[in-house]
Amino acid sequence: MKAQLEKIYGNAATDLAKAESINDVETVKDKYLSRKGEFNSIKKNLKDLSDEDKRIVGALANEITRKLETSLKAKHDELYTKELNEKLQTEKIDITLPGKFIPRGHVHPITSTINEITAIFQGLGFSLIKNELSPEVETEYYNFDMLNFPPDHPAKDMQDTFYTKAAPNVILRSQTSSAQIRAMELQKPPIRIISPGRVYRNEAVNSRKNNFFHQIEGLYVDKDITFGNLKGVLNEFIRIYFGESRPARFRASYFPFTEPSAEVDVQCIICGGTGCRTCSGTGWLEILGAGMVDPNVLKGVGVDPDVYSGFAFGMGVERLSMLKYAIDDIRLFFNNDVRFLKQF
């Protein structure tokens, strides 16, 4: 039995020497030291020995078991350190490496221009009307008829309108002026609102014109509103938006829904007034149309023109942005070229 024990110990030592991982060590431990392990099956036979032999063999079995436990532990620790060192080597993090660059998005220049203009008019006492009061898919009724465009009036051709097949008279709005009607239908004077949004016109695209663009509509209706109020508000807007030094001019114009009507130009920022491609050689760029709300429009929405008067204006957002930042091509806003967009 003694010899048997020595032999098992020898086998165990050989197995352990071959172990290459902690897992291998566990396998050796199981094979020899577990309840069903080789040493235990020997120990079971102890009972058949004489008392004297029991003592000697028992002591030897215990000694060998302890020796094996010690070398298992030593091997385990050795492999643990080895595996840990390997891990530390391969998974090591170089904290001096630069981090990954995650580009950050930002507001589109059209949106930021709308926000800026909106804030100016809010400062002048205007409030922003809800988006749903100013839909992009409109009816001719709101876009033209209620704005005093007589049926079949050639003025309807002034703005080359996109008609839809959704239903007769459903169009892509050609102007935000439809919001004037919707606002006055819902609210009695005093009314002081602005309404920004996208409009569509069937135009040949070039550096100054796109077939959709953005407008901000304004409407002020109350008792005793005069053309002086209109000029005061718009001049104040131009002063805040462009600064004191940008020349502006009012020109007489025509719109079916305002009387009298005006257009406002500011001096071209690209050429400084000498004339260039952007301003078609005139030195001026039109930024908005405006005028006193036509009495017919007020009557249409049930506002008495003998009691109330008002003014309205509609400005081109792209134009205002181009003039402020010296952008010479409207298409840049819509090409989504990040080299352009990230400058804002």
Ligand code: PHE
């Ligand atoms: N809706 C006009 C246009 O698109 C601008 C305008 C708005 C004119 C309000 C007068 C009053 O050209």
